[in-house]
Amino acid sequence: MIFARGLVKRFGDFTAVRGIDVEVAPGEAFGFLGPNGAGKSSTMRMISCVSAPTSGELRILGMDPVRDGTRIRARLGVCPQLDNLDPDLTVRENLTTYARYFGLSRAEGRRRADELLEFVQLTERAGSMVEPLSGGMKRRLTIARAMINEPDIVLLDEPTTGLDPQARHLLWERLFRLKQRGTTLVLTTHYMDEAEQLCDRLVVMDGGKIVAEGSPRSLIERYSTAEVVELRFPDGLDLNADYAAKLDGIGERVDPLPDRVLLYADDGDAAVAEVQRRGLSPSSVLVRRSTLEDVFLHLTGRTLVD
Amino acid sequence: MLTTLTAGRSARASRVGFSPARVGAVVGRNVGALRSGPSYWIVLVSGFFEPLLYLLSIGVGVGALVGDLTVAGRTMSYAAFVAPAMLAVSAMSGALAETTFNVFFKIKYAKTYEAVLATPVRPVEIAFGELTWATVRGSLYTAIFLGVMVALGLAPVGGALAAFPATILVGLAFGAVGLAISTLMRGWQDFDLLSTGQFALFLFSGTFSPVQDYPAWMEVLIQVTPLYHAVELVRGLCLSAYGVGMVGHAAYLLAMVAGGLWLAARRMERLLCR
Numbered sequence: 001m002i003f004a005r006g007l008v009k010r011f012g013d014f015t016a017v018r019g020i021d022v023e024v025a026p027g028e029a030f031g032f033l034g035p036n037g038a039g040k041s042s043t044m045r046m047i048s049c050v051s052a053p054t055s056g057e058l059r060i061l062g063m064d065p066v067r068d069g070t071r072i073r074a075r076l077g078v079c080p081q082l083d084n085l086d087p088d089l090t091v092r093e094n095l096t097t098y099a100r101y102f103g104l105s106r107a108e109g110r111r112r113a114d115e116l117l118e119f120v121q122l123t124e125r126a127g128s129m130v131e132p133l134s135g136g137m138k139r140r141l142t143i144a145r146a147m148i149n150e151p152d153i154v155l156l157d158e159p160t161t162g163l164d165p166q167a168r169h170l171l172w173e174r175l176f177r178l179k180q181r182g183t184t185l186v187l188t189t190h191y192m193d194e195a196e197q198l199c200d201r202l203v204v205m206d207g208g209k210i211v212a213e214g215s216p217r218s219l220i221e222r223y224s225t226a227e228v229v230e231l232r233f234p235d236g237l238d239l240n241a242d243y244a245a246k247l248d249g250i251g252e253r254v255d256p257l258p259d260r261v262l263l264y265a266d267d268g269d270a271a272v273a274e275v276q277r278r279g280l281s282p283s284s285v286l287v288r289r290s291t292l293e294d295v296f297l298h299l300t301g302r303t304l305v306d
Numbered sequence: 307m308l309t310t311l312t313a314g315r316s317a318r319a320s321r322v323g324f325s326p327a328r329v330g331a332v333v334g335r336n337v338g339a340l341r342s343g344p345s346y347w348i349v350l351v352s353g354f355f356e357p358l359l360y361l362l363s364i365g366v367g368v369g370a371l372v373g374d375l376t377v378a379g380r381t382m383s384y385a386a387f388v389a390p391a392m393l394a395v396s397a398m399s400g401a402l403a404e405t406t407f408n409v410f411f412k413i414k415y416a417k418t419y420e421a422v423l424a425t426p427v428r429p430v431e432i433a434f435g436e437l438t439w440a441t442v443r444g445s446l447y448t449a450i451f452l453g454v455m456v457a458l459g460l461a462p463v464g465g466a467l468a469a470f471p472a473t474i475l476v477g478l479a480f481g482a483v484g485l486a487i488s489t490l491m492r493g494w495q496d497f498d499l500l501s502t503g504q505f506a507l508f509l510f511s512g513t514f515s516p517v518q519d520y521p522a523w524m525e526v527l528i529q530v531t532p533l534y535h536a537v538e539l540v541r542g543l544c545l546s547a548y549g550v551g552m553v554g555h556a557a558y559l560l561a562m563v564a565g566g567l568w569l570a571a572r573r574m575e576r577l578l579c580r
Contacts, residue, residue: 088339
């Protein structure tokens with residue numbers, strides 16, 4: 001579906017994407033994970049054929065995005081990072097108008113619009129203008145809009161950024177259904193849980209490069225341990241590095257953060273027992289499963305902040 | 307079967323790089339916006355009244371003081387002299403309002419075109435679509451305005467019918483240039499510049515007095531600016547005073563259409579497809 005080799009995007013002196021290789025198979029849910037500025041959105045814009053690659057090879061649906069942009073875009077659904085719904089149109093008209101851009105007949109546009117409004121649970125708001133909708137509703141409408149042409153690939157740039165937990169879960173559930181129908185999903189996110197929920201396979205991007213690739217599970221296995229112990233110390237903050245030194249040797253790795261110390265161990269409880277045996281008394285102890293956040297931390301050496 | 311047919315057609319269109327259906331969809335978006343809320347109507351209606359008010363206050367009011375006017379051997383009332391100019395102005399301002407304010411807002415704030423460009427629609431098709439719509443809007447103004455002129459006895463029916471296509475050309479010309487301008491706008495402050503320029507054109511383009519009355523250097527300067535050609539063309543047709551000069555005026559306006567569209571499509575691609 002998507003094939004990229006040595007893909008580069010430069011804006012003047014700034015290089016946003018520094019030669020990445022990506023392959024996405026049909027029906028796959030593929031993710032670009034990384035902090036802001038990692039080059040995810042630039043990559044997405046190249047894939048959606050609105051931004052020409054500076055160099056490297058890119059083929060979408062077997063076609064060249066520069067030469068066949070119009071034909072490729074006819075088969076893509078794009079959900080951008082910021083909602084760009086049309087404020088002058090109603091919810092339903094946002095969909096029917098969009099259908100016309102793809103050359104669908106008015107009747108077909110109306111039929112699909114109603115079907116999609118049902119799918120994203122916005123039927124009751126069909127006649128409303130866009131402005132009064134909540135963030136979650138707008139996002140669902142944008143996703144519905146991206147599906148109006150029954151695309152082979154749906155591109156989602158940070159689909160749940162800025163949404164409340166309830167809205168996120170509803171959205172995930174809808175995206176999961178989309179995936180079940182066999183639609184190829186490509187998404188960017190800086191939420192680890194989102195990547196774990198939705199992606200079959202993902203790449204971790206940092207500074208315009210791919211630093212790791214695999215399934216969420218395999219990445220965790222490769223770059224982290226089964227469990228992570230989070231320790232907070234009462235006089236922590238400045239002393240976490242000292243504590244980390246005292247914890248050395250427990251588990252596979254010790255990582256002092258500004259606010260807590262992370263212990264990577266396959267057996268979290270055993271690690272906690274060892275901590276207590278060394279006479280350390282953290283104010284809070286949390287044993288949890290390893291997540292992609294830990295992978296990211298390990299790969300880039302810093303926490304995921306904007 | 308039907309799907310194959312449409313797919314085949316759109317594939318062909320993509321190779322040619324221009325699809326009238328997609329241009330139509332861009333126009334259709336604006337029709338939808340018109341249907342959806344009252345706000346657009348207010349903008350639309352207000353744009354029509356300005357030239358009409360000038361016609362009544364200056365053409366008829368000041369005209370009563372001025373009396374008749376003789377231009378190029380023809381004598382007419384002052385209002386009959388001013389009316390065709392106001393007609394040309396309404397074609398200009400209708401098209402400009404649409405392609406500058408509205409298009410700029412869509413580029414810069416609503417990000418409307420980013421959404422449109424994620425579909426098979428191309429920048430040049432957006433430019434054509436917006437221009438078509440702006441011209442429809444401008445022509446709506448001029449059609450009503452011509453009706454008013456005929457009703458007030460300021461133009462014969464034949465002259466009005468002859469002038470109407472010319473006002474469409476005027477709308478296309480200013481609309482195309484307006485599109486190009488809005489891709490170059492940095493912010494709303496630039497609109498002050500634009501409206502000052504527009505007002506200067508409005509005052510001096512042979513609208514309220516024949517250009518021959520100005521000093522020679524000014525006359526030449528005015529002849530370089532666009533509204534002059536619009537006014538001369540429309541006035542000549544309204545008054546059935548045909549001449550070879552009309553070809554020149556029409557050519558000037560056609561050049562504006564071509565140049566404006568070319569620059570607008572290019573700039574839109576630069577702005578939106580980075």
